[in-house]
Amino acid sequence: MSxxxxxxxxxxxxxxxxxxxxxxxxxxxxxxxxxxxxxxFIVARPRGYALWEGIQEYLDARFEDTGVxxxxxxxxxxxxxxxxxSEIVEGFDPEVAWVTHGGYDExxxxxxxxxxxxxxxxxxxxxxxxxxxxxxLLLNQWCSVVRWxxxxxxxxxxxxxxxxxxxxxxxxxxxxxxxxxxRRLDQYEDLYTDVLxxxxxxxxxxxxxxxPGADTTATLEALMPDGxxxxxxxxxxxxxxxAEAFELTYVDADERERTAHTASWGLSWRALGGLIMTHADDxxxxxxxxxxxxxxxxxxxxxxxxxxxxxxxxxEVATDLDAANIRTAFDDRDERNxxxxxxxxxxxxxxxxxxxGPNEVEKDEATLVHRPDGESVVEGREGLxxxxxxxxxxxxxxxxxAAERNLEEGVREAGSREELLGTIGRHGGxxxxxxxxxxxxxxxxxxxxxxxIVMVPLEGEDGPADETGPGDECVICGEPAxxxxxxxxxx
Amino acid sequence: MSxxxxxxxxxxxxxxxxxxxxxxxxxxxxxxxxxxxxxxFIVARPRGYALWEGIQEYLDARFEDTGVxxxxxxxxxxxxxxxxxSEIVEGFDPEVAWVTHGGYDExxxxxxxxxxxxxxxxxxxxxxxxxxxxxxLLLNQWCSVVRWxxxxxxxxxxxxxxxxxxxxxxxxxxxxxxxxxxRRLDQYEDLYTDVLxxxxxxxxxxxxxxxPGADTTATLEALMPDGxxxxxxxxxxxxxxxAEAFELTYVDADERERTAHTASWGLSWRALGGLIMTHADDxxxxxxxxxxxxxxxxxxxxxxxxxxxxxxxxxEVATDLDAANIRTAFDDRDERNxxxxxxxxxxxxxxxxxxxGPNEVEKDEATLVHRPDGESVVEGREGLxxxxxxxxxxxxxxxxxAAERNLEEGVREAGSREELLGTIGRHGGxxxxxxxxxxxxxxxxxxxxxxxIVMVPLEGEDGPADETGPGDECVICGEPAxxxxxxxxxx
Numbered sequence: 001m002s003x004x005x006x007x008x009x010x011x012x013x014x015x016x017x018x019x020x021x022x023x024x025x026x027x028x029x030x031x032x033x034x035x036x037x038x039x040x041f042i043v044a045r046p047r048g049y050a051l052w053e054g055i056q057e058y059l060d061a062r063f064e065d066t067g068v069x070x071x072x073x074x075x076x077x078x079x080x081x082x083x084x085x086s087e088i089v090e091g092f093d094p095e096v097a098w099v100t101h102g103g104y105d106e107x108x109x110x111x112x113x114x115x116x117x118x119x120x121x122x123x124x125x126x127x128x129x130x131x132x133x134x135x136x137l138l139l140n141q142w143c144s145v146v147r148w149x150x151x152x153x154x155x156x157x158x159x160x161x162x163x164x165x166x167x168x169x170x171x172x173x174x175x176x177x178x179x180x181x182x183r184r185l186d187q188y189e190d191l192y193t194d195v196l197x198x199x200x201x202x203x204x205x206x207x208x209x210x211x212p213g214a215d216t217t218a219t220l221e222a223l224m225p226d227g228x229x230x231x232x233x234x235x236x237x238x239x240x241x242x243a244e245a246f247e248l249t250y251v252d253a254d255e256r257e258r259t260a261h262t263a264s265w266g267l268s269w270r271a272l273g274g275l276i277m278t279h280a281d282d283x284x285x286x287x288x289x290x291x292x293x294x295x296x297x298x299x300x301x302x303x304x305x306x307x308x309x310x311x312x313x314x315x316e317v318a319t320d321l322d323a324a325n326i327r328t329a330f331d332d333r334d335e336r337n338x339x340x341x342x343x344x345x346x347x348x349x350x351x352x353x354x355x356x357g358p359n360e361v362e363k364d365e366a367t368l369v370h371r372p373d374g375e376s377v378v379e380g381r382e383g384l385x386x387x388x389x390x391x392x393x394x395x396x397x398x399x400x401x402a403a404e405r406n407l408e409e410g411v412r413e414a415g416s417r418e419e420l421l422g423t424i425g426r427h428g429g430x431x432x433x434x435x436x437x438x439x440x441x442x443x444x445x446x447x448x449x450x451x452x453i454v455m456v457p458l459e460g461e462d463g464p465a466d467e468t469g470p471g472d473e474c475v476i477c478g479e480p481a482x483x484x485x486x487x488x489x490x491x
Numbered sequence: 492m493s494x495x496x497x498x499x500x501x502x503x504x505x506x507x508x509x510x511x512x513x514x515x516x517x518x519x520x521x522x523x524x525x526x527x528x529x530x531x532f533i534v535a536r537p538r539g540y541a542l543w544e545g546i547q548e549y550l551d552a553r554f555e556d557t558g559v560x561x562x563x564x565x566x567x568x569x570x571x572x573x574x575x576x577s578e579i580v581e582g583f584d585p586e587v588a589w590v591t592h593g594g595y596d597e598x599x600x601x602x603x604x605x606x607x608x609x610x611x612x613x614x615x616x617x618x619x620x621x622x623x624x625x626x627x628l629l630l631n632q633w634c635s636v637v638r639w640x641x642x643x644x645x646x647x648x649x650x651x652x653x654x655x656x657x658x659x660x661x662x663x664x665x666x667x668x669x670x671x672x673x674r675r676l677d678q679y680e681d682l683y684t685d686v687l688x689x690x691x692x693x694x695x696x697x698x699x700x701x702x703p704g705a706d707t708t709a710t711l712e713a714l715m716p717d718g719x720x721x722x723x724x725x726x727x728x729x730x731x732x733x734a735e736a737f738e739l740t741y742v743d744a745d746e747r748e749r750t751a752h753t754a755s756w757g758l759s760w761r762a763l764g765g766l767i768m769t770h771a772d773d774x775x776x777x778x779x780x781x782x783x784x785x786x787x788x789x790x791x792x793x794x795x796x797x798x799x800x801x802x803x804x805x806x807e808v809a810t811d812l813d814a815a816n817i818r819t820a821f822d823d824r825d826e827r828n829x830x831x832x833x834x835x836x837x838x839x840x841x842x843x844x845x846x847x848g849p850n851e852v853e854k855d856e857a858t859l860v861h862r863p864d865g866e867s868v869v870e871g872r873e874g875l876x877x878x879x880x881x882x883x884x885x886x887x888x889x890x891x892x893a894a895e896r897n898l899e900e901g902v903r904e905a906g907s908r909e910e911l912l913g914t915i916g917r918h919g920g921x922x923x924x925x926x927x928x929x930x931x932x933x934x935x936x937x938x939x940x941x942x943x944i945v946m947v948p949l950e951g952e953d954g955p956a957d958e959t960g961p962g963d964e965c966v967i968c969g970e971p972a973x974x975x976x977x978x979x980x981x982x
Contacts, residue, residue: 034615036565037572038602043615046560046630053561069537070544074527074652075566075604075635076588081528097567098592099604102639102651103585111529113566113590113604124525124534139537144566144634148593160593161565 009343011284019226023277024155030285030348032276033155040153040160044269047293047348048156051272052163054291056142058195059165059267062187068138068167073120075143076111081119085245088119091212095147097160113146118213118242118264121168126248129170129260134250136180137170156273157230157491164268170248170260174239177261178216181237184265185218188233191267196275197288197399198222199407200232201430203455203486208439211264215239221454221486222274222403223410227428229454229488230274235265273491278403279372285349286371288399289392294329296321296388297345301338301357314356317366317384324385326392346371351395352388372398411486417444417476420487424451430488434481436474444476445487453485500834502775510717514768515646521776521839523767524646531644531651535760538784538839539647542763543654545782547633549686550656550758553678559629559658566634567602568611576736579610582703586638588651604637609704609733609755612659617739620661620751625741627671628661647764648721648982655759661739661751665730668752669707672728675756676709679724682758687766688779688890689713690898691723692921694946694977699930702755706730712945712977713765713894714901718919720945720979721765726756764982769894770863776840777862779890780883785820787812787879788836792829792848805847808857808875815876817883837862842886843879863889902977908935911966911978915942921979925972927965935967936978944976 011029013022027033032048035041044052060070076099083089097113100106114120125137142165153159167184171177185202192198200220210217211234220232242248243260252258279286289295298321300314311332318330329350331341338355345353355367364381368391379387410429414420423431435441435453442453472481502520504513518524523539526532535543551561567590574580583606590602605611616628633656644650658675662668676693683689696708702725711723733739734751743749770777780786789812791805802823809821820841822832829846836844846858855872859882870878901920905911914922926932926944933944963972 034618036611037614038565038567038569041565041567043565044563046562049561049563052563070540071537072535072540072543072635072654074529074532074534075637076529076532076652078529094594096594097590097602099588100591101589103587103641111588120527123528127525144563146566150594161567163563 009340009347011282011347015225015280015282020154022282026276026280026285027155032272032285035153035155038160040149042153042155042159044163048272050293051275051287051291052269055191055195055267055271056165058191059187062190063140063167066138066183066187067136068140071139071141072143073114073117073124073141075114077114077117077120079110079112081123082112085119085213085242087212087241088116092116092147095149097146097148114143115145115147116264116266117141117145117166118168118238118262119246122242122246122248122262125168125170125260125262126243126246129248129250131251132172132253135170135172135260136176138167138180139169140165140167154273154491156269156276158270162268162270164266167263167265169263170243171262172250172252172258172260174261177239177263178237181216181218181235181263181265184263185220185233185235188220188235188265188267191271192220192222192232193400195288195290196271197290197396197403198232198274198278199400199404201407201411201455201486202458204458205234206439206442206453206456206485207437208442209453211236211238213238213241215241216459218458219455221488222278223407223429223488224274224277224491225406226277227410227489229430229490230270230277231454231490232271232274233265233267236263238262238264270491279399280349281372283343284347286399287349287351288396289351290396292349292351293327294348294350295327295392296352296354297329297331297341297350298354298356299331299338299341299345301355303358306358306361309361310356310358313361317354317356317381320385321388324389326385326388352391354388370395370398372402414475420445420475421449424487424489425449428489430454430486432484432486433475434468434472435483435485436477436479437482438474438477438479441474441476442485449489451487451489454488454490455486456483500831500838502773502838506716506771506773511645513773514771517767517771517776518646523763523776526644526646529651531640533644533646533650535654539763541784542766542778542782543760546682546686546758546762547656549682550678553681554631554658557629557674557678558627559631562630562632563634564605564608564611564615564632566605568605568608570601570603572610572614573603576610576704576733578703578732583607583638586640588637588639605634606636606638607755607757608632608636608657609659609729609753610737613733613737613739613753616659616661616751616753617734617737620739620741622742623663623744626661626663626751627667629658629671630660631656631658645764645982647760647767649761653759653761655757658754658756660754661734662753663741663743663749663751665752668730668754669728672707672709672726672754672756675754676711676724676726679711679726679756679758682762683711683713683723684891686779686781687762687769688781688887688894689723689765689769690891690895692898692902692946692977693949695949696725697930697933697944697947697976698928699933700944702727702729704729704732706732707950709949710946712979713769714898714920714979715765715768715982716897717768718901718980720921720981721761721768722945722981723762723765724756724758727754729753729755761982770890771840772863774834775838777890778840778842779887780842781887783840783842784818785839785841786818786883787843787845788820788822788832788841789845789847790822790829790832790836792846794849797849797852800852801847801849804852808845808847808872811876812879815880817876817879843882845879861886861889863893905966908967911936912940915978915980916940919980921945921977923975923977924966925959925963926974926976927968927970928973929965929968929970932965932967933976940980942978942980945979945981946977947974
């Protein structure tokens, strides 16, 4: 392990009082990422990229279990392909990075660095699908995309180039494409619940904020501790928009030619931004055991006369844990004192610290310290690996519970414009209110407090299609409400 | 599984007589890749991408075992960064794709789509390394790079965008950087030997054909069945070239500032091109069991009266193999006859076919057919999973042996210019000859028969540093020989 300099170790900013600066400091000091020389780009370092690999591993297994094949399409899309679907070109044109020269020659046609790949994948689907028996066609790729946004860079949250996976699927009819859209949303929700220790809300984007060309954009929203909402993943039912633009048709069982329905779904490294923002604290990063490169660090604490016994005992503990497939670091550095080591591993987010001193050796014990809250528990040496595994589950549960509390407290209702503005202004979080469906009413809120409608209830799921009852009026304009809207500031 | 149309199944070209067309046909009909709309680009389909994932999985495990951390650096490199190392800019400038516009705005500085990442990674290494204790710094990324070459596209072998991994490492001194360069060459060699069933030769590129800025470019060369050499992977000892250009220095144990030594090493999806070219035949793809998505296909062969018994028995066989972690397909399609199925799985390269008919059911047996040579062996039902595993090893050994025979027969010597030209012209393969070291003598051969020096012996390895004895004369110009050169046509 390379050693950071002492003065670099401490987090100096406050999560509560200067969230943005604190976040940037955690990302850099925990060695997750650095800023690249070009504005808007970052470098993901080994400790940051390993978290992304953890997400990849989980999702890839789920995708494979449900029939998805991984592919790789070119990173460039000819301008004429982008232009074939008008909503895509309108939606992404302002954000496209253009390649104009290859070597010393100007290209005959500009190439877009992919902002998303529907426009290059759908035409190939149309070659590969001929009959209804070829469905479903389930493709996914892990790659980077570029969107030339002008807003400030925030590592993982907002970068001009970002890593993501994009799934693209073709189906026989609306029902199966819709089921696919929901299946992927479910898998993303499982990732958040079971791997990232983050509860989320399910919904869909209002019509004016859908993915370009989509019929429905389903979304998972996660509430950050600072009261802003993070769009955690989206899954789009695209209807026949792209299939029509790229002639994705098939011969049905009755020998008639029909147009396919498509879906696309993606999750980016913004999920890592959410993970860091949700769990980290003023001591540094806090990682759930599911993703932590080291789940446990064993720190020996000795005086000159106890060194041999402590080191031997501590090393045995580390070896036992390793053998039980618990990812364990044994910090046996002589040149650092325990306090320094505690700080460093706290900064790096290691979920559980095991302290071994003369006392532990004598009593055949180990002291376990939970990273999230510092709770310290003395446990017996026998069966320690199993005990540690339980503590890791407890640490995960603590992280999830804290995030869940934040979410539960963060959903409020408002019956008037003033209440809506005041509630978001005071508390942040989500405010649920009846809404007429017009973008103008969202704009009114946006202009005043920079909050927007991050989601409305998802139709077609269990429970009522909408939470708004008859007779409700839009919280802004007073016209009859069409749905319930979740207003929030967002990342 | 989606079904290709019948007429698409057969390979019509001959590997021996029209190698290029045959190769393109295998790639497309085995559904590995398709041509993208932009010349020079391809789409890797699930069956092709899965092979790349197999390579990734193997190498990633080896890299991780030897301390490498995966990272992700931006796909763009500012022009000014490329220009800081003059050999890099000269070497790659003619092949760089340039991004000039972000959205509607022209960029102040052009961005190169990375052709290789030394120029963006080394400056960060210089930030991360401070003292000799920070070595070795071992980074790797899996990504795509773009080189705007004008030559014809050959899927996997030669594409303007290609997938690869690029390792970048920094070291205290020459010795450790050189050891790293060799360690990675060893790992690539193991990949070829143990996963791709391809023997290779180790060597280094002649001075005029090194990686831009490198001190030494070590290479693995694989001989294709058509007599051409494939550069299978390269590992570069970069000396202090990049460290000097990007100020990668460190404080040594004696408190003095010194310049680091760096290495880089890469393997691209050309390895898949070599795999296909080496093993496939006029029936289609042939995959080693190490990489095949399905290692075994079980095909039931029944008449109306035997259907139930055969299907039941065959399904049990498939279930048994699955349970033994053998990747098994059970082809129970009713609408296809066995002959069609045989052809299709042969086209897809499945290493082992198991035929189950009434005879096998009656005698409690299974008929195993090896893909490479069609050898058919009847085996008992009991312990079949273990037997099948042995047959898979045999199939691998057959593939390797055939490639090894080709390589052994393909290395010849020549003592005169005429013999050199004639031997390559007649047989292809490698011709070893004494060489003076001057590029002009290679050019003379290149101009005449389009062969080049693909490698010279690697220095610093076991055995003699060079094979050329004192008194040998350059096969072209007759001046004193400096080394032995391996001449060959190459991909």
